[in-house]
Amino acid sequence: MIDLTLFGKQSETDRLKQLHRDGRMPHALMLTGEKGIGKKMLARWCALLMMCENSADAPCMCCRSCTNIKNDDHPDVIFAKGEKYTADGIREIVQQTSLFPNDGDLRVIIFEDCDQMSETHQNILLKAIEEPSKYNRYIFTCENTASVLPTIKSRVVTIPMSEMSLPDCVSCLVVKGVSQHDATKYILRMGKNPGKILEIINDKKKIALQESAERIAQCIADENEYDTAREFSRYTDREEIFGILSSLYDIISRAVRPDSPDEGVTKSLKKNLTLKKLYAVTQRIEELNALSEYNVNAKVFAAYCSSRLFEIIA
Ligand SMILES: [Zn+2]
Numbered sequence: 001m002i003d004l005t006l007f008g009k010q011s012e013t014d015r016l017k018q019l020h021r022d023g024r025m026p027h028a029l030m031l032t033g034e035k036g037i038g039k040k041m042l043a044r045w046c047a048l049l050m051m052c053e054n055s056a057d058a059p060c061m062c063c064r065s066c067t068n069i070k071n072d073d074h075p076d077v078i079f080a081k082g083e084k085y086t087a088d089g090i091r092e093i094v095q096q097t098s099l100f101p102n103d104g105d106l107r108v109i110i111f112e113d114c115d116q117m118s119e120t121h122q123n124i125l126l127k128a129i130e131e132p133s134k135y136n137r138y139i140f141t142c143e144n145t146a147s148v149l150p151t152i153k154s155r156v157v158t159i160p161m162s163e164m165s166l167p168d169c170v171s172c173l174v175v176k177g178v179s180q181h182d183a184t185k186y187i188l189r190m191g192k193n194p195g196k197i198l199e200i201i202n203d204k205k206k207i208a209l210q211e212s213a214e215r216i217a218q219c220i221a222d223e224n225e226y227d228t229a230r231e232f233s234r235y236t237d238r239e240e241i242f243g244i245l246s247s248l249y250d251i252i253s254r255a256v257r258p259d260s261p262d263e264g265v266t267k268s269l270k271k272n273l274t275l276k277k278l279y280a281v282t283q284r285i286e287e288l289n290a291l292s293e294y295n296v297n298a299k300v301f302a303a304y305c306s307s308r309l310f311e312i313i314a
Helices: 010-021 039-051 064-070 087-096 119-130 166-175 180-190 194-201 204-221 225-233 238-256 264-272 275-293 298-313
Strands: 028-032 077-079 107-111 136-142 157-160
Touching: 010 039, 010 157, 028 039, 039 064, 039 077, 039 107, 039 136, 087 119, 119 136, 166 180, 166 194, 180 194, 180 204, 180 264, 194 204, 204 225, 204 238, 204 264, 225 298, 238 264, 238 275, 238 298, 275 298
Parallel strands: 028 136, 028 157, 077 107, 107 136
Antiparallel strands: none
């Protein structure tokens, strides 16, 4: 059975309940927010809300429909993504939408990570969502809507995920088996995103990259170019270097925010670098990350990262 306890989604569920109560639930929703923040879980909760047999205000969690969804066994809740999107897969789903639902009077189709759909995929889908039917509801999730076609965006109601509070994020990690002490420690190091934290701490390689990124962030705070170059030079694998850049981006971005806790490396960054410099570093990291599409030599790239960063720090 899937645990559908939501953490830090009060404002989102309040809004959805209100729409449901008022009979104004849109036929297509788009849940947006960073990976790991709980969009898929909220999409499933939304399916519960829409399909619950007793639902007046919130899903009852015990009717046949709720039970089937919790068991991931509802014939009319369809997760469209599979391994990855294909034109044939989406065509098949669009065809299904012209049929009656299997079980009740509603079918909910969840398009996870819809920003991974190509323009062709989205155009195939467009036909289904531009003709609302009382039998079909669509829920899209994505990190950002930049690659989503305007014709799709204009037909969905977008619900951005709010940032999680520290206690909500701790509770979520504790439920997943992390101790309260460790949960707080990880959040301070990696930010309030439980999915991302779990992904890193369950993968030895990722945690090593995270630690490297933290050492580099400390070197940046200390304006120590030599040790930054040395840390980068430990890596000869492109993927690993881009992994470090991605974690480094998160760390520096947190330091830019006035509400981030004054702890550890965040504190050093805030104390030693101006906001303008920190912001410039995030932009420089974005530029370096954009090179992931090019086949650059890893060793040369590692040295390049360090020197490009210090052009703006020193
Ligand atoms: Zn129910």
